[in-house]
Structures are given as structure tokens and as C-alpha cells.
Amino acid sequence: xxxxxxxxxxxxxxxxxxxxxxxxxxxxxxxxxxxxxxxxxxxxxxxxxxxxxxxxxxxxxxxxxxxxxxxxxxxxxxxxxxxxxxxxxxxxxxxxxxxxxxxxxxxxxxxxxxxxxxxxxxxxxxxxxxxxxx
Numbered sequence: 525x526x527x528x529x530x531x532x533x534x535x536x537x538x539x540x541x542x543x544x545x546x547x548x549x550x551x552x553x554x555x556x557x558x559x560x561x562x563x564x565x566x567x568x569x570x571x572x573x574x575x576x577x578x579x580x581x582x583x584x585x586x587x588x589x590x591x592x593x594x595x596x597x598x599x600x601x602x603x604x605x606x607x608x609x610x611x612x613x614x615x616x617x618x619x620x621x622x623x624x625x626x627x628x629x630x631x632x633x634x635x636x637x638x639x640x641x642x643x644x645x646x647x648x649x650x651x652x653x654x655x656x657x658x
Contacts, residue, residue, distance in 0.1 A: 562630025
């Protein structure tokens with residue numbers, strides 16, 4: 525199974541993310557969100573942004589983390605393709621988003637939703653579905 529799979533949905537964008545660890549799941553979710561939005565890159569200069577997020581649980585933490593990446597990207601005309609976690613727990617994280625400046629996006633993601641989001645762990649994989657408002 526690929527780490528990110530696009531799923532059809534009538535009015536929103538839905539992706540399924542799979543990874544070997546919780547940190548990798550968050551990183552793949554970020555890459556999936558960025559790839560789905562189709563950034564039009566404005567240059568090769570790498571940009572990094574420090575983020576710190578606290579939430580009541582792991583599911584909310586993923587939504588809040590992706591929402592923070594969207595906020596930074598919208599504010600600064602950037603898109604992020606990688607993340608380095610300094611710290612990650614069930615309810616908080618500190619990380620560095622890594623990306624580049626953009627001219628625009630092929631698809632504007634307006635919000636990350638909590639709808640149907642449930643992070644699950646099997647014997648060797650973490651998985652979740654994420655729905656974005658577009």
C-alpha cells in the first residue's frame with residue numbers, strides 16, 4: 525500500500541494515510557495535503573517554519589498540525605513538503621516545517637476537518653483517513 529492514497533468524495537478531498545510510526549503518519553499527511561493542493565513553485569529556496577501545537581488528543585493534534593501548516597502556507601505563500609519533529613506526543617508537538625515559496629495552488633484547501641478522522645494502529649502500521657474542505 526502506498527503511504528498516501530487519494531479517495532473520491534463528492535464535495536471534499538479525502539486521503540488515506542499509512543505509515544510505520546506516528547511521526548511518519550503526520551509527515552505523510554502533510555505531504556499528501558501539499559501534493560493534493562498542487563503547488564506552483566516560485567523558487568528553489570528552502571524555507572523552514574517552527575510550529576508548536578497542543579490538542580486534547582492524537583486525532584485533534586493531527587487536524588491542528590495540518591491546519592497550522594495551512595495557516596503558515598496561506599499567510600506566507602509557501603507550501604511544505606517535509607517536517608522534522610523535535611518532539612511529538614499524543615497531545616502536543618514541536619516541529620520544523622520545510623518547504624518552498626509558491627506562486628499559487630491548483631486546488632485550494634480551505635480547512636482540515638475532524639469528520640471521520642480516527643488514527644488507528646495495527647501490528648505494524650498507523651493509518652487514518654483525512655477529509656479536507658475545498
